[in-house]
Each structure stands twice: as structure tokens, then as C-alpha cells.
Amino acid sequence: DIVMTQSPDSLAVSLGERATINCKSSQSVLHSSNNRNYLAWYQQKPGQPPKLLIYWASTRESGVPDRFSGSGSGTDFTLTITSLQAEDVAVYYCHQYYSSPLTFGQGTRLEIK
Amino acid sequence: QITLKESGPTLVNPTQTLTLTCSFSGFSVTTSGVGVGWIRQPPGKALEWLALIYWDDDKRYSPSLKSRLTITKDTSKNQVVLTMTNMDPVDTATYYCAHRTQQRLVFGYWGQGTLVTVSS
Numbered sequence: 638d639i640v641m642t643q644s645p646d647s648l649a650v651s652l653g654e655r656a657t658i659n660c661k662s663s664q665s666v667l668h669s670s671n672n673r674n675y676l677a678w679y680q681q682k683p684g685q686p687p688k689l690l691i692y693w694a695s696t697r698e699s700g701v702p703d704r705f706s707g708s709g710s711g712t713d714f715t716l717t718i719t720s721l722q723a724e725d726v727a728v729y730y731c732h733q734y735y736s737s738p739l740t741f742g743q744g745t746r747l748e749i750k
Numbered sequence: 751q752i753t754l755k756e757s758g759p760t761l762v763n764p765t766q767t768l769t770l771t772c773s774f775s776g777f778s779v780t781t782s783g784v785g786v787g788w789i790r791q792p793p794g795k796a797l798e799w800l801a802l803i804y805w806d807d808d809k810r811y812s813p814s815l816k817s818r819l820t821i822t823k824d825t826s827k828n829q830v831v832l833t834m835t836n837m838d839p840v841d842t843a844t845y846y847c848a849h850r851t852q853q854r855l856v857f858g859y860w861g862q863g864t865l866v867t868v869s870s
Contacts, residue, residue, distance in 0.1 A: 638813075677856045679797075686846055686860035687797065698858070730797055734855045738812045739787075739799040 639663050639733050643742035649750040656718040658745045660731035665711045668735065675735035678707055678716045681744075682727045690729075691716065723749060752776035754786075754847050754861035761867050762837050768866060772830040772847030779805055779823050779830065783852040786830040788821065790843040791863070798843075802850065803830060837868045 640663040650656040666675045674694035679687035689698045691707035694714055704719045718725055726749060731742040758770035770788070777784055787802040801821040802810040811819050820833045830847060844865045848857035 675855065686848075686863055687857070688860075689856055689858050692854060692856045732797075732856070737810055738814070739802075741797040741799070743796045 638738055639666065639736060639740050641731050641733055641740050641742035643729075643731055643745045645745060646743070647746040647748065649748045650718075650721050651750045652723065653720050654750075656721050656725070656747055658716045658729050658731075658747070660709075660714045660716070660742050662712045662714075662733055662735075666733045666735035667711050674710055674714070675733055676707075676709070676714050677732045677734065678705075679730045679732060679741075680725075680727045681730065687730060718747075721747075721749070752849055752859045754849060754859060756845060756847050756861045756864040758845075758864055758866065760865060761869065763870050764838055764868055766837050768832075768834045768837050768841070770832045770834075770845055770847075770864065770866075772832070772861060774828050774830070774847075774849070774861075777849060778825070778828070779803075780825050781805055785850040785852065786823070787848050787850050787857060788830075788832045788845060789848060789857070790841075790845045792840075792843040795843075800834075800845075801832060804852065839868045842866065842868045 642661045644659045676694040678691040681687045695707045706717050708715050728744045728746050730744050754774040785804040788800040803821045818835045823830045844863040846863045847861045849859040
């Protein structure tokens with residue numbers, strides 16, 4: 638199984654500042670046949686299902702604000718939220734879909750400082 | 751507009767079999783490339799993928815739970831059903847169903863989830 642490890646477990650950032658969440662996979666999720674990273678990011682607010690933010694490591698889902706961006710390749714990935722808004726308070730999960738079983742990170746809780 | 755909704759018992763006894771139904775609209779599970787998956791989340795914990803079924807009846811299971819899971823689809827009712835045998839208190843979780851395609855391979859649409867408590 639590919640283990641996904643996120644850091645930090647929790648993060649407090651001031652409104653308008655940048656938030657950075659890291660995700661490391663236990664093996665590469667870069668597919669050589671198409672040069673795509675099989676890595677997604679989800680946002681989950683209390684009492685709600687996860688919401689897809691980013692897929693293929695850096696492709697923003699339709700309707701997601703452009704303050705959310707994804708980067709990285711191979712085993713190391715980052716979700717960046719520039720200019721944090723109050724509505725961005727949530728738990729964020731990375732997810733690999735390179736191989737079965739599909740796996741998720743443990744989550745990073747983002748709060749306002 | 752794609753929507754999904756989970757239904758099933760909120761309380762099950764240990765050792766019983768859980769049957770959950772995902773009813774959906776806005777897509778057909780007979781369309782090439784379309785799939786529906788199940789993911790669960792224990793209270794306060796992370797997401798765990800359980801099973802996936804595709805338009806062509808290709809089925810995938812989490813290896814750690816494979817012996818206990820069965821996923822099926824009813825194309826006439828636009829439903830996907832997950833059964834999990836021998837339920838245990840550690841299986842207490844919110845169970846989500848979600849839409850996936852073989853093109854994007856991510857869960858782009860999710861149901862609201864249903865909380866299942868396992869207790870005697």
C-alpha cells in the first residue's frame with residue numbers, strides 16, 4: 638500500500654496570509670506513461686463530505702478559487718492557499734490514486750490564528 | 751447535476767451484516783468510464799477507501815476488508831449497494847459514496863454520508 642503522510646497535523650495561519658500543507662507518499666505516484674502525478678487534494682469542512690480541490694497534483698477543479706494551488710512531483714507534494722480566508726478553515730486531505738488500494742493522508746487541520 | 755445519497759441503518763449490532771445503498775442522479779453507471787466508490791470515515795479520523803464498481807462491472811476492494819465487502823449495482827434503479835459482513839464497533843463511521851470516472855480517476859462528487867454506529 639502507498640502510505641500518504643501529511644505535515645503538519647495542524648496549522649494556524651492569520652487571515653490574508655499563506656498556508657502551506659505538505660504531503661509525502663511512500664512511493665512515487667508519477668506515472669511514466671503520461672507524466673502525470675496521481676495525487677489529489679480534498680477540503681472537508683465540519684459536517685460536510687470532502688470536496689475535490691486539486692487533481693493530477695496541480696489541476697484546479699472547476700469552481701475552486703485560484704488562491705488554492707497544488708505543486709510537487711514524484712513523492713513530495715504541496716497544497717498552498719494564498720491569502721487565507723475565513724471560509725478556508727477545514728481539514729485538508731491528500732489522496733493517491735496511482736495504485737490500489739486508494740489511500741488518503743491523515744489530514745491537516747487548518748485554523749485561523 | 752450529479753447528486754448521490756447514502757441510505758441504510760444508523761445502528762447495527764456486532765456480527766451483523768451492514769447493507770448500504772447509494773442512490774444517484776445526473777449520471778448513469780452504464781456510461782463508459784463511470785464508477786461509484788465507497789469511502790468511510792470514523793469519527794474524528796481520516797478517510798478510508800473501501801470499494802469501487804465501474805460501468806463494466808469491474809469491481810475493486812480494499813485488500814484489508816475484501817473478505818467482508820461486496821459491491822453491486824442496479825442500473826435500473828440508479829443505485830449501488832455495499833454490504834459489509836461481521837460488523838464490529840471499530841466499523842463505526844460515516845460512510846460516503848462518491849462518483850468517479852476512469853478519465854479523471856478522482857472522486858469528484860460525494861454524497862452527504864450516513865453515520866453507522868455498531869453497538870449492542
